[in-house]
Amino acid sequence: MDASQRQAVENLLRLSPIADELGELFAAAGFTLHLVGGSVRDALLGRLGNDLDFTTDARPAQIQRLLAPWADAVWDTGIAFGTVGASKRDAGTTWIIEITTFRADAYDGQSRNPEVTFGDSLDGDLVRRDFSINAMAVSVPDHDFTDPFGGLAALATGRLDTPAAPEQSFSDDPLRMLRAARFAAQLQVTPAPRVLAAMRQMAPQIQRITAERVRAELEKLLLGAAPRAGLTLLVDSGLAQFVLxxxxxxxxxxxxxxxxxxxxxxxxxxxxxxxxxxxxxxxxxxxxxxxxxxxxxxxxxxxxxxxxxxxxxxxxxxxxxxxxxxxxxxxxxxxxxxxxxxxxxxxxxxxxxxxxxxxxxxxxxxxxxxxxxxxxxxxxxxxxxxxxxxxxxxxxxxxxxxxxxxxxxxxxxxxxxVRPDLDGNAIMQLLDLPPGPLVGRAWKYLKELRLERGPLTRDEAEAELLAWAEREGING
Known part of the structure; x- marks a missing residue:
């Protein structure tokens, strides 16, 4: 990690002292805690939001016990996948925090949902992540930087690669192929040749993914800074043939x-x-x-x-x-x-x-x-x-x-x-009509007349309506 990049992470942690505070809380209980994934990537790019992702060797129940007295709110929506969420207000900012136990998941090759297995090492957790730019970690509170798969260099050169073989990564979760196109649009990164080759070979597997998840990735791609790059990758890889x-x-x-x-x-x-x-x-x-x-x-x-x-x-x-x-x-x-x-x-x-x-x-x-x-x-x-x-x-x-x-x-x-110069009540009163389809026909006639001639006075509108009713043979 060079000086400017270390400075970026240090700035992040100064802006969010709760990261170190949380790290000290976990360390005191005998656990490690690491800022991870998109949080580290975005810190290095100077675009961090108020969402912080962490990984730890603590198990979900232990995470909950540590967060309960510290956070403003704690939720367990993702606990089946080892994730506990929390919010904490600090220095005028509400931070949204997700802490996930080290994972060592297994996939069946049919669904994108893994059989959740907890791991016992940071490197083992990072290797299962989608791309190397999301497989970097910074420990808290001591700020050790971990980058076993060259994510820092990939980020610096705009290269999108996978920690493991891309064929294995995409087989585990085909949605990652769409995420590659989304990152091309959001971060202006280019897939490594082996990643593009795997996408072309495995594009049909995107059909394993639900329409809702596909739509969510397409939305993020389209709302990115450079959607043309992401769309071009969708087409060049063959993915577009299955999703759009x-x-x-x-x-x-x-x-x-x-x-x-x-x-x-x-x-x-x-x-x-x-x-x-x-x-x-x-x-x-x-x-x-x-x-x-x-x-x-x-x-x-x-x-x-x-x-x-x-x-x-x-x-x-x-x-x-x-x-x-x-x-x-x-x-x-x-x-x-x-x-x-x-x-x-x-x-x-x-x-x-x-x-x-x-x-x-x-x-x-x-x-x-x-x-x-x-x-x-x-x-x-x-x-x-x-x-x-x-x-x-x-x-x-x-x-x-x-x-x-x-x-x-x-x-x-x-x-x-643009509406007729007489409303339904006025039409019914003038023509002595009850509510029904004839009133709708009269309203439509006046609407067309309004579009054709512009606004009419009340007297003009009533005269036109009476003349129309006579032509149509409508007698109240």
Whole structure:
């Protein structure tokens, strides 16, 4: 450990004196305690949060007895796996602590859940961890650094490797292959050749993992600092074929007679351009929509006479594919609908060429987008990946114009809440109707009229409704 790295760990432990305090507590009881895994890695990267992970030779019941009088709260949610959790407030920070007994687990090769076996050595515990950058430890309170698998050097060079043979590591827990892609996105590390080879060979084993766990890793990957790197690794390793097959499907073969934009690379670029517009941190809705907005293209590609290529209605097909995939991965229902609807709407702007839309068309654009309008603005802007600077500037000016039109109409008409000028009660009173489907039809007519003409006065709305009722033969 060089001086700067030791300083990083020392700074961590100074910021969190409870680590040493906890170490002294365990030492007094005759046990060892080590800060371990992601806590050490993140300390070395200067990005530690308020979660601290420890490992110890104490057994779970002994850990509980030591923590009970010291911590503010203790929980045993993970005790079946040898983990005891606790929280402790210190110097204005609430630290979340997990302490796990040394492990020496055995796997059956069918499930990712091990047969939990407690070990008796730190090195034995570290060798079973997923990657060498997570297999470093710092003892407390004496701060001895343990790195038997070269995690420090791997971290310094951005190399992702496994403590044991990667084939054994991934056989024990196939989710670790997805974690490799996630770390590529979060930490900008590159898998060692043997790790990539093992991922390619063992990619089908990811099917042993539940959809919920796969989704959780995909979310973390997408919310990382460089998701393109993680997604590229998913595709290059073959994992994407099993967890997100719509992504590699975007790699469409092209020939010299039918040229079109590389849809796969285009989608990754749109993702990066969407990220560049984020204002309040990583936005999962925006990132998913940017990545998946063109997934309907492979199924809709048609070669036209004269060498052209078309993708008619790919937004409709894409929205259906997104719903199917996100449901299979157990994404929340609202998130699924939002991403699908953004995909369905993302081409609508291209009808705005030259600013020729009527006010009615602008109202419909806003109303159809509803609360998704801010995301739709960003997605449409990100979807411009042309290398022609003149065309790119023209597209941006056109969307600037549309946003200005929206703002002007919104100021005049409260576009955020486009509703009929008469509510259901007023409709029933005017037409002398009881509650029922006819009221819904009348409401829908007035809504369409509102979109077409903008706000009406009360007298105008009542006159229009009465005229409509007469045309429809509706008598109260």
């Amino acid at each position: 097959p719509e992504l590699p499907a975007l790699i469409l073969e092209r020939d010299e007679h039918h040229q079109h934009k590389d849809v796969y690379q285009h989608s990754l670029t749109v993702l990066e351009q969407a990220i560049a517009q984020e204002e309040d941190g990583p936005d999962l809705t925006l990132r998913l929509a940017a990545l998946l907005h063109d997934v309907g293209k492979p199924a809709t590609r048609r070669f036209e006479s004269g060498g052209g290529v078309s993708f008619h209605h790919h937004e409709v097909v894409g929205a259906k594919l997104i719903r199917k995939r996100m449901r299979a991965l157990k994404f929340p229902k609202q998130l699924t609908e939002d991403v699908a609807n953004l995909t369905f709407l993302h081409l609508r702007f291209h009808g705005y060429s030259g600013g020729q839309w009527t006010d009615s068309a602008v109202r419909r654009y806003v109303t159809d987008a509803g609360p998704l309008l801010p995301w739709l603005h960003k997605l449409v802007r990100a979807d411009s990946t042309t290398r022609n600077p003149r065309r790119r500037a023209a597209l941006q000016r056109s969307y600037d114009s549309l946003e200005e039109r929206i703002a002007e109409l919104a100021a005049a008409e409260d576009l955020a809440r």
